[in-house]
Amino acid sequence: MTQNAALRARAEIDLAALRANVRALRARAPRAAVMAVVKADAYGHGLVPCAKAALAAGATWLGTATPDEALALRAAGIRGRVMCWLWTPGGPWREGVEADLDMGVSDLWALREVTRAAREAGRPARIQLKADTGLGRGGCQPADWAELVAAARGAEEAGTVKVTGLWSHFACADEPGHPSIAAQLAVFKDLVAYAEKEGIEPEVRHIANSPATLTLPETHFDLVRTGIAMYGISPSPELGTPADFGLRPVMTLKASVALVKHVPAGHGVSYGHHYVTEDETTLGLIPVGYADGIPRHASGRGPVLVGGAWRRVAGRIAMDQFVVDLGPEGGGTVREGDEAVLFGPGDGGEPTAEDWAEAAGTIAYEIVTRIGTRVPRVHIDER
Template identity: 85%
Template sequence: MNQPPPLRARAEIDLAALRANVRALRARAPRAALMAVVKSDAYGHGMLPCARAALQAGATWLGTATPHEALALRAAGIQERVLCWLWTPGDRWGEGIEADLDMSVSGLWALTEATAAARRAGRAARIQLKADTGLGRNGCQPADWPELVTAALAAEAEGTVKVTGLWSHFACADEPGHPSITAQLELFREMVAYAEKEGIEPEVRHIANSPATLTVPEAHFDLVRTGIAMYGISPSPELGTPADFGLRPVMTLAASVALVKHVPAGHGVSYGHHYVTQAETTLGLIPLGYADGIPRHASGRGPVLVGGEWRRVAGRVAMDQFVVDLGGQKIQEGSEALLFGPGLRGEPTAEDWAEAAGTIAYEIVTRIGTRVPRVYLNEDSDE
């Protein structure tokens, strides 16, 4: 049998690690259900394989941002509850109703569109009312909450909607002790209490994202929404490392060294010659660039493990490739270059790349492009 050719680059996705992370997060919130957030192609890890693995490990809800993502889960045969929260006017409300999605509503315009679509479909829309308790993005302002609750109750009486949830989102749960955490939690309780007093009977109340799941147990309510932590990345270095929370990074990004060559001292490297060799040396070409999601802001700083040694990007990251100075080390073409992973082999982590690029590890994994194939490990359930 012919073996497949080696890959230029690959993102290895360890589904056993993902399942273990889901179990660890469930243990952190034992009285709450767990929603596995799989938006943005599961933070770059692959939505469908990760959704299935999370469900195998005990997640009972899935979360997406866009209707396109949520409907793709349904098209793949996934029937568990799916909350979708980023709707726009004229969006696919009717398809969402037909697919039994739970659809987030933050204002009267959205409720109007949901009810109109429900009338056309001849069935009730499942909706969740989102409260803006201080994040300032999506969600209903406290001053407008009574009007939205009243309108939702009227729609329930009409039979066009069923309010399945009340929810919100933290702004600073990744900053331990930030005063907004307590303030948002108190306001959420008040807004939930008002809605329930008026007659809303939600199945689930939820506000906890990954950092709150890990560190704010009083925020767990009926459901926790775990995104980045499910993929084995700490929501914030201030909160702790993945290992501190019993989590294992799921993605390893690797490439095959495409070229090794000797160059003299004073040789410029990559666009703009922002790196010039100090002495005679060897250069290694890594066939990944910003078109693959390698941040250009990490030029001159991004770490790579090659031949057992940490090397830094030499000069600018280009669209398809970047260079490392091997310092005279003899490396063969085709050798593995590890950009990031769990760190078990001494390789950098996504957090190391985030520091090099002045960003967060969320962005590092999410931006890895479709040109990099995902290779799934341990697809069979380990239970």
């Protein structure tokens, strides 16, 4: 990173907090292994440093969506179990076999491609059969499960694959008491029992995501997949705050105030003049915008801690910058180069990612994962 980039903005990643979060999640599921999900550049926190920190804290699996993410972990020298599940036809199946990845298989086409790759590589592929128990995204429909299981069992007998897992994903585990939770769990148990009756001997069975890990111990099985909770963000305000679960947000997003200036009453601010000053006031320019992942939908509402007080975005968030109204007193307390904190753990008085999610009408997952590559990640307490 360049010095200027570090001065303009930075996302501080507290790896000590991440390790503590992993330990807290392990305590929530004491009889299950923990898969640390590091997809999407570890939810925007930095793939390799976060993966290493999670393993150091006791996670025994890593999970990614795309094979490229999983292969990047291997290229960084990370060994152990790595699973990836978002495959498309023509994907790097052979590279996955040779890298000892556990690869998600939801359909016969994927089984055909991975067995072909295994034959080319001259070694069996590790696969995990995914069932669609009601989410309606990836996974094999229950009506097609017998056919997929039979084909996978045949591939095992031929020596081209080893079925290491059976798994699924919840649709509404973040909504306490939603009827789909019990329904999906029942379907999953039935499909697992069928596969095992047909001779599949999985190492792990897993369906629990972050909210299920935190609140549904009956779903833990052999492995829990912890994503957003590992980064110290609650999967849902309905379930509780991070503190309720013993978690601490890992990312703090900061920027340097780029300009402070006095303007008269009636002065328009940013594109479209959706904000016009009521009185003579002081404006502060914050040099990050939607190209850095700051949601434009939070225009006029996004909170920032500047000069010891919360300020709201004044007017529209632009591509590279936005403005806050510091008030008539702000000119006496805020200077260029002062720190503006967009979000963090909240214990220093700063807003949280959840506050920005509320302002933008979205979820905190999106707030942290969308922070762009122009914002350098500064990993703290890296070991």
